[in-house]
Amino acid sequence: MDTTMVTLSQQETLEAHPMNGGDGINSYSQNSCYEKGIIEAAKVVIIEAVTEKLGLNNPSFDSSCNSFRIADFGCSTGPNTFFAVQNIVEAVEQKYEKSARKTPEFQVFFNDHVNNDFNILFRTLPPARKYFAVGVPGSFYSRMFPKAIGGGNSE
DSSP, rough: OOHHHHHHHHHHHHOOOOOOOOSSTTTTTGOOHHHHHHHHHHHHHHHHHHHOOTTTTOOSSSGGEEEEEEEEOOOOSTTHHHHHHHHHHHHHHHHHHTTTOOOOEEEEEEEEEESSHHHHHHOOOOOTEEEEEEEEEOOSOOOOSOOOGGGSSSS
């Protein structure tokens, strides 16, 4: 079998199903009310999970860098990605405050297919957000980050 064809086929599979971009009537950002409801319902679960599971005293958790990184794999466009990230940021802030530690700076990596309209994503970032935003285009089925950032996905 021709390896070029296999590689092309694998790449097509990795980039196969992006959401409708932009902010028009058929876009994901205009047609994702159900998803927003799920994000709102999950907020309590996220707070509980961070409160119970985020071990700030765990030796593998390096709190000395004063940076907390969040990756949103498959962010698409529209406000839902920002609601989900805000839920996580607020839960982590509460955890740090309860442990009397300095709240870290937050870095959020927004990932989606290369066809995602990252211009819309960055134009609609909340102005009062408490994080630094980065766009990471590509399929999350492949490695997205260097090992120095935490490894991302396996090689």
